[in-house]
Amino acid sequence: MKTLPQVLAVLTTAVATALASHAVHADVLPASQTQSNWFTAGADAVAAKVAQARNTGTAKNIIFFVGDGMGVSTLTAARIYQGQKANKGGEENRLSFENFPYSALSKTYSVNQQTPDSAPTMTAMITGVKTEDGMLSVSAETIRGNCLSSKGNELKTTLELAEDLGKSTGIISTARITHATPAATYAHSPERNWEADSNLSAEAKANGCHDIAYQLVMDAPGNGLEVALGGGRSYFLPNTVTDGEGAKGRRADGNDLTSAWTEKFSNSAYVWNKTAFDAVDSSSTDHLLGLFEASHMQYEADRADDQGGEPSLAEMTSKAIDVLKKNDKGYFLMVEAGRIDHAHHAGNAARALEDTVALSDAVQAAMDKVDLNDTLIIVSADHSHTFTIAGYPARGNPILGLVHEPEDNQISATPTLADDGMPYTTLGYTNGPGAKNGPREDLSAVNTQDVEFLQQAQVPLSSETHAAEDVAIYAAGPGAWLFQGNVEQNVIFHVMNQAGALGGSKY
Incomplete structure (x- = not known):
């Protein structure tokens, strides 16, 4: 981290530049213009950009936040909503990540659709390759829903590359952790709906395809994910089991993957409610599985009323970082605010905005814990909404x-x-x-x-429905400066790959 003298030097330079900028205009512009708060604030913003130095170091850690369905209109409305809720001005408010120094626009179309779903968009962001709708981290040469066609067409993900380098890895989602966005980080499937073995087709079973929940626990890359937090508990439990909140499991194969997790990994824990989550000792837990709902987690607006109690997205993010940061080689963490999308599908703006603000809080929680000298933070969306x-x-x-x-x-x-x-x-x-x-x-x-x-x-x-317009990318930390202009969505993978030297090269 920068020392106090270094910080003061940067601020002094910025202030001097800003004052010089004001002085330049003093002779050619009227006082009513140069003395306007809008004018001076704008000049200060440019001065800060001038004083800003690119961080060309290597990202030891990468945290990738995805707001599912978080289009630009959602960001605008959420920043106003957050400000107004705090009894402050809304329009001039900023979500935490809107203060990041670099941003770009991401083109979200998939190989076969102008307006995509979350499977190909997350595949593009996490593998660097666009694919067709409904498929997870397999190339477009695959036929959707056909297991055999996916063989040999698997795409390696950022998470898998991090595992190859001995880094710790984690995923968090307020949706099911077997849902499209989190699943694309660790699973390879020609059908996003194959979340439990009971969802597999006869062809898939005959040709050896495993369901997504099974892949998370039993086929995990490297030495397995260190953190997996979110919803989707029923997809990990046998259909003969009723969970702590009264929901039945969905697995027909008899496997209890929550037990398999604790048996497979040393110093591991499985939790399903907030009390148990809060009790987890990050210093002694190396593999943490938390499944807080049978299906998706509660909307942020309803979380306090949950029967078993659920941690917030910020709390899950903070706990995950505490578990992952013990690895001297670094870590990769993906955090999804999955229910922004669901609220929009329901035509319910209030819940969508609440969940967007919850994502902003989670980003801030991460910012409070990491050093941006060695940690790249990216915030984006998979697609927009109407x-x-x-x-x-x-x-x-x-x-x-x-x-x-x-x-x-x-x-x-x-x-x-x-x-x-x-x-x-x-x-x-x-x-x-x-x-x-x-x-x-x-x-x-x-x-x-x-x-x-x-x-x-x-x-x-x-x-x-989803919408097809571009979504925003915000970034801070090593390599963040690579996000500029309008880019294809798969460029996000390549920035992570370059900044983190995941493929053996940097810049």
Whole structure:
């Protein structure tokens, strides 16, 4: 880490540059411009960029955060939501990772679809190769759902490369850890839905394909993952077993993979509730499996009401780093906020924004624990959603509320009306369950800020769809400067590979 004199030197340079920038404009611009807070803040931001030095060192550790379905409109709405919830200005607020020095845009299309799902997008980010929808870390030469066709078409992942180098590895997700995004880091499957052996086709069983949960525990790369935290407990338990929250297992092969985990790995632990999670001693635990729900974990908005209790994404991230950092060779950790996506599919903006803020908190938890001199942190998304921010609401208007335009430098007391004579919300969806056949519902007496409210949509669908526009990438630490401009999504793998010298070369 930088010493205090070094930090002061950098700040002094930045301030001097900023003052010089202001002085340059003093002779050619009016005082009303150069003395504006907007002007000076902008000049300071550029000065900070000028003073910033590229970190060209090797990333001993890599932490990759994925906000599933976290498009740019979600980021904008979430930053406003977070600020307003804290009774601060929303529009000028920043999520933790929006302060990172480098960013880029990522093109998310898959080999066969303009609008992708999470399987090919995470495959691109974690292997460097784009593939077709529904397939995990196998190339597009594979036929979806055909086991035999996947043989020889497996793609090596960042996590597997880290294991090859003797690094520790971990995955975290608020979705099932057998779901597409986390699964692509460690599993190879021509069908993302083969999460338990009971999901396998007859052809898959005949040709020796293993289900995703089995691959995590029994076919794990290297000496096995050191951390796996999230949902999906039923996919690891036999269908003859009922778990601690009353849900039955899904495995037909009789395997209890939670027991297999503790039997296979020394100094290991399996936990399924927050009390047991909190009791885990990171210093003496080398392999930690935590499965906190039979399926997906609770939304952040509902987590406090969970029967067994669940750790937050930030708490899981912090615990994982404590376990992984014991390895002198470093570690790779993937953290997914998986339920942003699910809330958007439900047309439920409030829960999507809560989970996005929870991801921001998790990134901050990581920032509080690591040294950016040797740790690369990347935050991105696999794809976007048909989520929109519309109308002309006044600055400070509740982001989950009805549109109220500015009036006499204040927020108008009455909502803005659409051409049908009814008010509308700032947030909405192009399609989804919030659409109605017939006239729109009058929202005048509806609490649109309630967590259960579903935003109105144009096209009626039982589940809102993904969207195809680019998503953002944010990065800090060694190699972060490689993220610039508009890139193909598979470039993320190559930055991790180069910055961490995972393939034997750096830059």
